[in-house]
Amino acid sequence: MIEKIVYMVCQVLLVLFVAPLVEGIIKKVKARLQNRIGADLVQPYRDLFKYLRKDAVLAKEASWLTRTTPYLVFAVVLGSVSLLPMAALYSPLTFTGDIILLVYLFAVVRFFLAITALDSGSAFGGMGSSREMIMSAICEAALLLAVIAVLMQVGTTNLGVIVESLLTGGRDLFNYAYWLSFVAFLLVVIVETGRIPYDNPDTHLELTMIHEAMLLEYSGRYWGLLHWALLVKQILVFTLFIDLFIPWGIAKEFTGLAIFEGSIFYLLKVILLGILLAVIETLYAKMRLFKVPKLLVVSMALSVLAIVLQIAV
Incomplete structure (x- = not known):
């Protein structure tokens, strides 16, 4: 029991530490592919430290919701870390239906960010939250269909068993x-x-931004917590993709050496997936806002085709 508690704490700390590093690698690869030097790999750590030690400035119309959401989002994301197998098949909070719970936790994060963007009365915040809610209605369906296409092969929603x-x-x-x-x-x-071509995380152009528009009213430690939470969420999405499609290298035995080897393989897979996204972002331009739903429709169509093929076989 003690070993499993230590493992859960180490898994959470690993994700908290690795999340900024993966973001730094993605930005560095993008810079090199664009013939730029770019910032070094530890720049995201400096940014987080800078944000967290600054005081926050909020709009006078902001309520308690604006002050609570960063802590709530950070807590939800950290709790989600315990649902996923990473270095070993064992996940601390595993149970039947945990993959469905993970999808709903992502929805909870999106919901609170959207209503908080409306809380300050900012025009940009309202624009960003409305766009995010419209896109999420399609995104959640696409995510569930993609998950179902894999679940049909194993017949369970328990990630460890999958x-x-x-x-x-x-x-x-x-x-x-x-x-x-x-x-x-x-x-x-x-x-x-x-990320590109869906959205550009490095821009603040009001005509193109979707997700970033919901966060413009935050500053200081609140923005630092939200930024860190979103970096951790990025790792969670990477991990879910790895568990469903690239599970090789994960430790099957709950021993120290096996978990250490599984951690090395896990970090390599996360970094390689980040590099792949950096290459995709370099090859493609940001899509026009009204064409973005087509990207999600393509994902849904591919998932439906995969489901039909499995039924036919």
């Missing part, structure tokens, strides 16, 4: 349903992390 089943049964790399669901979920990863 990963174990995929490791035991293996993945047929020549199976069309696998690649269809792979691409569908990759599109969902791009949307959930707010």
Whole structure:
């Protein structure tokens, strides 16, 4: 019991520490692909330290909701870390239906960010929250369809059992349903992390921003907590993708050496996925706002095709 508690604490600390590093790697790779030097890999750590030690400035119309949401979002995201198998098959808070709970926790984060954006009375905040809610109605459906396309192969919603089943049964790399669901979920990863071509995390142009518009009213330690929470959420989305499609290398035994080796493989897979997103962001431009839903519709269509193929087989 003590070993499992220590493992849960170490898993949370690992994600908290690695999340800014992965963001730094993504930005560095993007810079090098664009023939720029870019900031060093530890710049996100400096930014977080700078934000967290500054005082926050809020609008006079802001209520208690604006002050509470950063802590609530940070707590929800940290709680979600315990639902996912990362270095080992064991996940601290695993139970039947945990993958569905994870989808709903992502929705909770989105909901509170949206209503908080309206709380300050900012025009940009209202614009961003309305766009985010419209896109989330399609994004959550696309995410669930992509998950269902994988769940049909194992018949359970328990992430630990899913990963174990995929490791035991293996993945047929020549199976069309696998690649269809792979691409569908990759599109969902791009949307959930707010990256090009869906959104640009580095811009504040009012005509194009979706997610960033909801956060413009925050500053200081509140913005630092939200920024850190969103970096952790990015790692969670990466981990879910890895568990469903690239589970190889995860520790099957709950021993110190096996967990250490599993942690190395896990970090490598997260970094490689981050590099892949950096390459995609470099190859494609930001989509026009009214064409963004088409990206999610493509993901849903691919997931439906994967489901139909599995039923037919």
